[in-house]
Amino acid sequence: MTPITKSLYLQFLRCQNAFHLIRDGVVQKPSTASFGGYLEWGDFLTLCKSQFPNTPTVEKSQNRDESFEESASYLNQNISHFGAQLRYQNFVCSVELLEYEKERDGWILWDFRPIGSIKQDILRSFFFYKKIAEGMGLRVIGFKLIRIQTKFVYTGGPILPEEYLLIEDITSRMESEFGTREEEWNSFLENEKETKDKPVPFSFLDRKPSCRSLKSCLSPSHCAPGRENAKEIFEYRDSSELAKQWFASGYNSYESVPDTELTPIQKIQKEAHLTGRVHFDNLKLSEYLANVTKSVAFLDFESINPYLPIYPETKPFQHIPYLYSLHIWNRETDTLMHKTYLHEDVASDPRKHVLFHLQNDLPRDITIFSFNDFFEKLIIQETTNVFPEYLEFWDSVKSMFIDLALPFKKLWIYHPGQNGKASLKEILPCFSNESHIGLTIREGQDANYQYLRLIKKQVTAEEKKRVLEDLIAYCKLDSYGLYLIYRMLQEKLSVI
Numbered sequence: 001m002t003p004i005t006k007s008l009y010l011q012f013l014r015c016q017n018a019f020h021l022i023r024d025g026v027v028q029k030p031s032t033a034s035f036g037g038y039l040e041w042g043d044f045l046t047l048c049k050s051q052f053p054n055t056p057t058v059e060k061s062q063n064r065d066e067s068f069e070e071s072a073s074y075l076n077q078n079i080s081h082f083g084a085q086l087r088y089q090n091f092v093c094s095v096e097l098l099e100y101e102k103e104r105d106g107w108i109l110w111d112f113r114p115i116g117s118i119k120q121d122i123l124r125s126f127f128f129y130k131k132i133a134e135g136m137g138l139r140v141i142g143f144k145l146i147r148i149q150t151k152f153v154y155t156g157g158p159i160l161p162e163e164y165l166l167i168e169d170i171t172s173r174m175e176s177e178f179g180t181r182e183e184e185w186n187s188f189l190e191n192e193k194e195t196k197d198k199p200v201p202f203s204f205l206d207r208k209p210s211c212r213s214l215k216s217c218l219s220p221s222h223c224a225p226g227r228e229n230a231k232e233i234f235e236y237r238d239s240s241e242l243a244k245q246w247f248a249s250g251y252n253s254y255e256s257v258p259d260t261e262l263t264p265i266q267k268i269q270k271e272a273h274l275t276g277r278v279h280f281d282n283l284k285l286s287e288y289l290a291n292v293t294k295s296v297a298f299l300d301f302e303s304i305n306p307y308l309p310i311y312p313e314t315k316p317f318q319h320i321p322y323l324y325s326l327h328i329w330n331r332e333t334d335t336l337m338h339k340t341y342l343h344e345d346v347a348s349d350p351r352k353h354v355l356f357h358l359q360n361d362l363p364r365d366i367t368i369f370s371f372n373d374f375f376e377k378l379i380i381q382e383t384t385n386v387f388p389e390y391l392e393f394w395d396s397v398k399s400m401f402i403d404l405a406l407p408f409k410k411l412w413i414y415h416p417g418q419n420g421k422a423s424l425k426e427i428l429p430c431f432s433n434e435s436h437i438g439l440t441i442r443e444g445q446d447a448n449y450q451y452l453r454l455i456k457k458q459v460t461a462e463e464k465k466r467v468l469e470d471l472i473a474y475c476k477l478d479s480y481g482l483y484l485i486y487r488m489l490q491e492k493l494s495v496i
Contacts, residue, residue, distance in 0.1 A: 002025075003090055004023075004091045004092070005093065006125050008022065008029075009188065010124055013124060015218075016191060017219075018218050021218055021219050022218070030218065039452050039453065040114065044307070044308060045112060047161045047164065048096070048112040048146045049082060050161050052080070052082075052097065052099070055080050055097070057082040058074070058083040058084060059083065060094075067085040068085045070085070071085040071086070071098075074098075075098070080098060080099040080100045083096070087132070087136075088132045088133075093129055093132050097112070099144075106141030108141060108142040108143070109126060110145070110146065111144075111145050112147075113147045116148050116150040116317065117147075118145065118170070124181065126170075127185065143169075143170050144168065144171075146167050147165075148164065149166040150316055150317070152316060153314070154309035154310075229252055230252035232253045233246045233251050234247075235419045235420035236266045246261070254270045254274060257270070268411050268414055272414050277416075280412075281411075281413065284407070285407060285413065285492075288406070288407060289489065289490070289493070291367075293366050295332075296329055296366060296486065297326060297367065298368075298370075298404075298479045299369070299376055299479060300325050300475055300482070301321045301354075302321070302323040302448070303321045304322065304451050305318060306320075311351070319378070321350065321351060321354045322342065322350040322354065323475050324357075324358055324475065325339075325475040325476045325478060326338070326339040326358070326361055327482070327483045328363065338480075339357075341354060342468060344468060346451070347455075354383070355383055355384070355387065355393070362397065364396055367400055368402070369402050369404045369482050369486055370401060370403065372403060374403075377401055380397070381398070404486065405422065408422040408427055409422050415427070417429070417430040418430055424481055424482075425442070428484065431484065431485055432481070432484040434477065439477065441471060447474055447475070450471060451467075454468075
């Protein structure tokens with residue numbers, strides 16, 4: 001039988017169908033790896049391990065039986081060790097640290113997580129470890145977690161573990177939730193017993209717990225036969241739970257859902273899809289663009305947000321800008337100018353350089369459009385906190401920002417081709433001939449990862465040149481896309 005790992009158990013608690021589909025090999029396990037995470041994990045792990053000097057490690061081996069045997073040897077001798085490999089019946093897990101406490105003759109389970117807050121899956125993971133450890137006859141006496149101190153401010157030099165790491169004893173919290181965790185565990189065991197050697201009746205309508213929405217379903221053809229012919233109802237905005245009910249009621253298209261069950265926004269969607277026409281709220285958009293200057297700017301930043309701070313006066317997960325693209329359009333002369341800055345010296349802090357060039361490139365008293373402008377404004381504000389010489393620049397531009405995502409979130413404008421989505425990558429092809437599909441880098445997370453690779457020297461000189469070009473191309477299309485969308489809005493307003 002396929003061993004039950006922690007990730008499989010957590011998958012069961014999220015969706016029973018997905019658990020069985022993965023375990024039976026019907027679908028592949030979804031990837032949980034984040035862009036760039038492994039680039040920092042080794043350094044984070046080293047910091048965590050530094051808190052336990054002279055503690056041996058069970059290294060991961062292709063022959064997992066060898067790892068189980070090595071861990072078993074440490075357990076028999078009551079020796080604390082990293083990477084503990086536990087196996088009980090058909091359950092297996094790897095624990096970051098098993099610490100033996102001689103005074104109480106018991107074991108403390110440790111987990112190391114590069115996160116800023118405790119999430120439910122961490123508590124569920126600890127309980128899974130506990131069940132396997134106790135099944136092996138180990139006496140579990142505590143649960144401890146090492147995570148990131150989000151208030152930590154890096155001042156330069158080596159990161160001091162005692163300042164960066166937050167070590168928490170969560171034993172009391174675990175014990176207070178044992179009832180809930182035990183119910184989840186018993187539900188899992190009961191399901192295992194019921195489905196042993198039997199076909200599993202996949203249906204997201206009948207089984208609980210189940211996915212809240214089929215949008216993220218691993219295999220709709222198993223869980224919801226007919227879903228492929230009813231995808232439209234799952235594209236309605238703000239409809240995750242409603243769409244499930246609609247599907248159960250036999251609705252399978254925009255048209256089939258009665259207006260009485262739709263919100264005002266969903267009614268706009270429905271009409272646009274049935275008529276094939278773009279919805280355009282002339283009044284709202286006229287008010288929205290009423291105070292736009294004659295010349296306008298379109299700004300997009302790319303950033304990294306490492307959990308191990310790299311530059312002085314930064315915090316974990318803080319966004320650090322290294323690239324911007326700026327398009328400036330003069331309406332009177334109908335001329336478009338492009339400015340960009342990419343910080344190629346990856347060994348140095350890019351923030352001051354980014355603001356220096358942006359201050360020179362961005363005209364004063366000009367409307368600045370960004371997509372979800374909170375991000376761009378936050379980057380400038382946080383940078384000026386460290387480099388106060390740019391405070392005057394920030395004060396002069398912060399009131400000039402306008403969020404170009406707002407009309408699409410509010411559905412003041414809606415194109416049937418958006419299919420309920422409101423991201424720039426979904427919107428741009430609907431209103432122009434441009435698309436991110438042909439780019440090597442197509443999303444912000446990948447851009448973040450690629451620049452981190454440069455910092456970590458994970459590329460050759462030739463590859464570095466290509467990555468820098470790809471980053472510029474990606475950022476340039478984002479700001480150019482904003483220009484195209486704005487021109488479209490202006491043209492529509494002029495003919496209505």
